[in-house]
Amino acid sequence: MKNKNVIQVKNLTKKFGDFTAVDAISFEVKQGEIFGFLGANGAGKTTAMKMLIGISNPSSGDAMVAGFDVLTHPEDVKKSIGYMSQKFALYDDLTVKENIVFYGGIYGLKKKDLKIKTKALLHELGLDDVADELVSSLPLGWKQKLAFSVALLHDPKVIFLDEPTGGVDPITRRQFWEMIYKTAHNGTTVFVTTHYMDEAEYCDRVSIMVDGKIEALDTPKNLKKQFQAASMNDVFLKLARNVE
Amino acid sequence: MSIEIKNISKSYGDLKAVDNISLDVKEGELFGLIGPDGAGKTTIFRILTTLLVADEGSATVAGYDVIDDYISIRNHVGYMPGRFSLYQDLTVEENLKFFATIFGTTIEENYELIKDIYVQIEPFKKRRAGKLSGGMKQKLALSCALIHKPKVLFLDEPTTGVDPVSRKEFWEMLKRLQQKGITILVSTPYMDEAALCDRIALIQDGKILEIDTPQEIITHYPKTIYDISADNMYELIITLNKYEHHYSVYPFGEFVHYTDLRKNFNPNQLQQFLEESGLTNITIQQTETTIEDTFMELART
Numbered sequence: 001m002k003n004k005n006v007i008q009v010k011n012l013t014k015k016f017g018d019f020t021a022v023d024a025i026s027f028e029v030k031q032g033e034i035f036g037f038l039g040a041n042g043a044g045k046t047t048a049m050k051m052l053i054g055i056s057n058p059s060s061g062d063a064m065v066a067g068f069d070v071l072t073h074p075e076d077v078k079k080s081i082g083y084m085s086q087k088f089a090l091y092d093d094l095t096v097k098e099n100i101v102f103y104g105g106i107y108g109l110k111k112k113d114l115k116i117k118t119k120a121l122l123h124e125l126g127l128d129d130v131a132d133e134l135v136s137s138l139p140l141g142w143k144q145k146l147a148f149s150v151a152l153l154h155d156p157k158v159i160f161l162d163e164p165t166g167g168v169d170p171i172t173r174r175q176f177w178e179m180i181y182k183t184a185h186n187g188t189t190v191f192v193t194t195h196y197m198d199e200a201e202y203c204d205r206v207s208i209m210v211d212g213k214i215e216a217l218d219t220p221k222n223l224k225k226q227f228q229a230a231s232m233n234d235v236f237l238k239l240a241r242n243v244e
Numbered sequence: 245m246s247i248e249i250k251n252i253s254k255s256y257g258d259l260k261a262v263d264n265i266s267l268d269v270k271e272g273e274l275f276g277l278i279g280p281d282g283a284g285k286t287t288i289f290r291i292l293t294t295l296l297v298a299d300e301g302s303a304t305v306a307g308y309d310v311i312d313d314y315i316s317i318r319n320h321v322g323y324m325p326g327r328f329s330l331y332q333d334l335t336v337e338e339n340l341k342f343f344a345t346i347f348g349t350t351i352e353e354n355y356e357l358i359k360d361i362y363v364q365i366e367p368f369k370k371r372r373a374g375k376l377s378g379g380m381k382q383k384l385a386l387s388c389a390l391i392h393k394p395k396v397l398f399l400d401e402p403t404t405g406v407d408p409v410s411r412k413e414f415w416e417m418l419k420r421l422q423q424k425g426i427t428i429l430v431s432t433p434y435m436d437e438a439a440l441c442d443r444i445a446l447i448q449d450g451k452i453l454e455i456d457t458p459q460e461i462i463t464h465y466p467k468t469i470y471d472i473s474a475d476n477m478y479e480l481i482i483t484l485n486k487y488e489h490h491y492s493v494y495p496f497g498e499f500v501h502y503t504d505l506r507k508n509f510n511p512n513q514l515q516q517f518l519e520e521s522g523l524t525n526i527t528i529q530q531t532e533t534t535i536e537d538t539f540m541e542l543a544r545t
Contacts, residue, residue: 040407042377140281166405167433169280169448170540174494181478195407198497202477220498231497233408240409 004031006158006189007052011061014047021047023212024061031157034180034190036200039209040240045193046162048209052191053160054078066157079108082151085162089147092136096127099135100150107154114153121149141172148179158189165196177202197233206232210240245304246271246396246427247292252301254287261287262298263450269429269443274422276441277431278539284450285431286326289400292429293323306395306427319347322389322397326404328381332374336365336384339373340391347392357424358387361417379410386417390426397421399430403437415440435536446539453542458535465538467491470511471499471531474523483521487514494540501537502528 007029014022022044029035039045050056052065054074063070066080090099100121104114122128125145135143144164151159161180165173177199184190184204192203200206200220207217216223216239220232229235247269254262262284269275277285290296292305294314302309308316330339340362344351355362365383368376373384382402389397399418403411415437422428430441438444439458446453446461454461474480480500484493491503504514511528518526 040409041379043407163405167281167401169283169433169543170435170536171494171543172280177495178481181481185478195405195411197408198495201497202495236408237412240407 005029005064006031006033006066007035007191008064009052009062012048012051012058012063013060014044014051014056015059020212022051025209025212025214027207027214027217029158029189029191031189032184032187033205034184034192034203036203036206037191037193037209038200038206038236039193043209043240044212045209049160049162049191049193052077053081053083079154080156080158082154082156082159083162084144084147084151084159084164086144086164086166087162090135090143090150093134095132095134096138096146097122097131099146100153103150104153109154117153121153125149139172141168141175144168144172144176145179148176152183152188156188158191159183161190161192163193163195165194165199173199197231197236200232200236208236208239215239245269246273247275247303247305247429249288249292249303250301252288252291252298252303254284254291254296254298261450262291264301265447265450265452266301267445267452267455269427271427272422272425273442274418274428274430274440276438276444277429277447278433278435278438278444278535279431279447280433282449283447285447286400287450289323289325289398289429289431293321293398294318319392320395322392322394324385324389324397324399324402326400328373328385330373330381330385330388333372335370335372336376337369339384339388343388344391349392351391354391354393357393357421358390360420361390362387378406379413382406382410382414383417386414390421394426396427396429399428401431401433403432403434411437435534435539438535444535446535446542448539448543453539461535461538462533465533465541467503467541468509469531469533469537470502470504471496471527471529472502472514472518473499473525473527474518475525476523480518480523483518483523486521487517489514492541492544494537496534496536499531501531 005028010026011024012022013024037045051058051070052063054070054077058071065077068076070077100118122131165176180190205219207214223235227235227238229238245268249265249267252262252265279285291298292303294310294317305317306320340351361383365380403414418428443457445455481493481495484490484502489505491505494501515526515528
C-alpha cells in the first residue's frame with residue numbers, strides 16, 4: 001500500500017488580493033510516508049497547510065487529501081485526517097480522560113470503541129495515574145504526546161503536524177519522533193512542519209517553500225547532495241535566503 | 245556584575261517554577277539561559293525586569309535592587325518578551341516612536357544602535373506591525389527594546405518558532421550589539437544557540453543543572469559518543485535499544501548518538517550485533533559532544 005498517493009496537489013494557489021501567498025505548488029505524498037513541509041516564515045507554509053486540511057479555499061488549482069477534494073468536500077477531508085499543532089491541541093480545563101472522550105466523540109467513534117481505545121491509549125502513554133488530572137497540570141512534553149495520540153483516535157490515513165515539538169525538551173522531542181516513526185511504520189502518513197532541521201533528517205522526503213513556491217523536494221540525502229551541504233540546516237540556509 | 249541573582253525562588257500555587265536559583269552575569273556578557281518550556285526561564289526574566297516579585301531571595305540588575313530600585317531598572321533595561329508584544333495596529337514607525345517617547349528619548353538620539361537592524365525593516369515602516377512576517381516582527385521588537393540605549397537587554401526566547409535563516413541572522417545581530425557594550429541575557433530552547441553564548445546556564449524544572457562556558461560544559465560530559473547510521477533509522481533505534489550494553493540511544497538528525505555502559509567499548513562488537521539483526525549499511529564513528537547531549541544527560545533522572 002506504500003505506493004498509493006494519499007495527498008495529491010496540482011498547481012495549488014492562494015491569493016489575497018494582489019498578493020500570491022501560495023504560487024501554483026504541486027507535489028504528492030505516498031501512504032506511510034513521513035513528509036517534511038519546510039519553509040521560512042512568510043514562505044506560505046501555513047497558508048498551504050490550511051488549504052490541505054480543508055479550512056481555507058484554494059484560489060485555483062487542485063488538492064486531494066485522503067481521497068477527497070479540498071474545495072468540494074472539505075468536511076470529508078476533516079473527518080479523514082488528524083491534526084495537531086503546538087498552539088492548539090487539548091483543552092487545559094478538561095481532564096486527560098475527558099479530552100480523549102471529547103475528541104473521540106467529535107471524530108465519530110462509537111461509544112464501545114471509544115471506551116476500549118481510551119483505556120488502551122492511557123495505558124500505552126503511561127497516563128493511567130493521571131487520567132483524572134486536568135491537562136493543564138501535565139508537563140508540555142506529555143501534553144504533546146497525548147495530543148498526538150488523540151489526533152489518531154479515528155485511525156486517519158494522514159496526520160498533519162504543525163510544529164509539534166516547538167519548545168519541548170530534547171528528550172521528549174525524540175520520544176515524540178519515535179511515536180511518529182511507529183505511526184508511519186503502521187501505515188499512517190505523517191505530514192509535518194518543523195523549524196528543527198535535525199527533524200527534517202527524520203523525514204522520508206522534504207519540501208522547502210520559498211516565497212510561495214516549492215524550491216526543493218527530495219529525500220534529505222539527495223537534497224544534501226544537490227546543494228552540496230553537510231546537513232539539512234545548511235540546505236535550508238542556502239535555499240531560504242530571507243527575501244521579504 | 246551586571247546581573248546578580250541570589251537564591252531566588254518563586255511558586256505559582258503548588259508549582260515551584262523557580263527553585264533556589266543563583267547566578268551572575270558579567271558586564272558586556274552574552275549569557276544564555278538554556279532550557280525547555282516550563283524550565284522557569286520566563287519567570288526569572290519577569291523577576292529581573294521587575295514585573296514579578298520573587299517569594300525568596302534577592303536580585304540586582306545594573307547595580308539596582310529589583311525591589312527597592314525597580315523604577316531605575318525599568319529605565320535602564322530593554323525587554324523583548326516571549327510572544328510578540330508590540331502594538332499590532334500601529335505601524336512599524338509608530339511603534340518605534342511610541343517606545344522612544346515613553347522612555348523620554350527620540351528615534352534619532354540612539355539611532356546608531358539600532359541602525360543595522362532597523363534598515364532591514366525600514367522599507368516597511370508604514371506597514372502595521374500585525375501584518376509583518378515573524379522575522380520582521382522580531383527585528384521591530386528588538387529595535388523597540390534598544391531605542392533608549394539600555395545597559396542590559398533581556399530577550400525571552402526571541403527565536404522560538406522562527407526559521408533557521410532568521411535565527412542565524414538574529415544571533416549575528418546580537419553579537420554586533422554585544423560589541424557595543426550591552427549586557428545581554430537571552431533564553432532559548434535551542435541547544436545549538438547555546439554554543440554562541442559566552443556562558444550559559446542549563447535549566448530544567450526550575451533548577452539550574454550547570455553554569456559555565458559552552459566549551460567547558462561539553463568537556464564535563466563523561467562518556468564518548470558514537471554517530472551510528474543505517475539504512476533504516478527506525479529499525480536502528482529499536483535494535484540499539486535492545487542491545488544489552490546501551491546507555492543512551494538518541495536520534496540526532498541523520499545519525500543516532502550512542503553511548504555504551506562499558507568503559508572499554510569495542511564498536512566492532514556492536515557492528516556485528518546490528519548486522520546480525522538485519523540492518524544494512526551500518527556506520528559507527530566517534531563524534532564530538534554537543535550541548536544538547538550534555539543537557540539530556542544532566543536532565544536524565
